[in-house]
Amino acid sequence: GQQLNQSPQSMFIQEGEDVSMNCTSSSIFNTWLWYKQDPGEGPVLLIALYKAGELTSNGRLTAQFGITRKDSFLNISASIPSDVGIYFCAQGAQKLVFGQGTRLTINP
Amino acid sequence: DAMVIQNPRYQVTQFGKPVTLSCSQTLNHNVMYWYQQKSSQAPKLLFHYYDKDFNNEADTPDNFQSRRPNTSFCFLDIRSPGLGDAAMYLCATSRVGTGSEKLFFGSGTQLSVL
Numbered sequence: 001g002q003q004l005n006q007s008p009q010s011m012f013i014q015e016g017e018d019v020s021m022n023c024t025s026s027s028i029f030n031t032w033l034w035y036k037q038d039p040g041e042g043p044v045l046l047i048a049l050y051k052a053g054e055l056t057s058n059g060r061l062t063a064q065f066g067i068t069r070k071d072s073f074l075n076i077s078a079s080i081p082s083d084v085g086i087y088f089c090a091q092g093a094q095k096l097v098f099g100q101g102t103r104l105t106i107n108p
Numbered sequence: 109d110a111m112v113i114q115n116p117r118y119q120v121t122q123f124g125k126p127v128t129l130s131c132s133q134t135l136n137h138n139v140m141y142w143y144q145q146k147s148s149q150a151p152k153l154l155f156h157y158y159d160k161d162f163n164n165e166a167d168t169p170d171n172f173q174s175r176r177p178n179t180s181f182c183f184l185d186i187r188s189p190g191l192g193d194a195a196m197y198l199c200a201t202s203r204v205g206t207g208s209e210k211l212f213f214g215s216g217t218q219l220s221v222l
Contacts, residue, residue, distance in 0.1 A: 003211075018183075020164045031209050033211075034211075040196075042112075042198050042213030042214050043151070044213070045211070088150060092209060093209060094139065094158070094204050095156055095203075096153070098150035100149070101150055103148075106109065
């Protein structure tokens with residue numbers, strides 16, 4: 001079945017630093033989604049990407065759909081304490097498969 | 109606001125005692141999903157309803173069942189919960205057929221099994 005490899009698994013950064021995480025897929029689909037999950041809550045959609053090469057921003061977040069269609073990255077600029085959480089990439093048609101997540105911790 | 113609502117937020121049950129988790133949506137989406145998420149892991153799809161059509165994942169245990177009586181509501185039934193079924197259960201919805209497979213999640217139900 002489809003597998004998503006997300007890295008890094010965890011990040012420990014200082015407030016104000018930029019963050020970069022990525023995801024690679026064993027299959028090609030037409031959508032890449034990035035979600036953030038706070039403790040005890042459901043995932044919240046951050047960015048959706050629909051075609052190869054697409055670069056989309058949402059505030060301090062930027063995500064790109066890789067040209068090969070098998071990878072995507074998410075960048076967070078100038079991190080703040082509320083960015084703490086787990087970030088998941090996801091892909092699929094009709095039903096989503098999730099990456100293992102990147103746990104972001106920020107030291108003030 | 110249109111949303112996905114899960115009740116209860118926290119559920120405690122006894123080993124082997126049937127439990128039902130509920131989900132409702134005001135988004136009028138045609139697909140509803142149930143995911144299981146264990147600590148520090150990714151959400152894992154259990155099954156989904158495409159309108160009234162039930163789609164079970166191959167590795168979902170028979171212990172897990174689901175009902176969707178109408179567009180707005182979907183239930184997860186765990187017939188005989190075991191200790192290994194303790195997890196966060198996430199309901200999600202999407203409108204498939206528009207070219208967008210974005211899923212919208214509820215806040216989840218954290219299930220504890222004693």
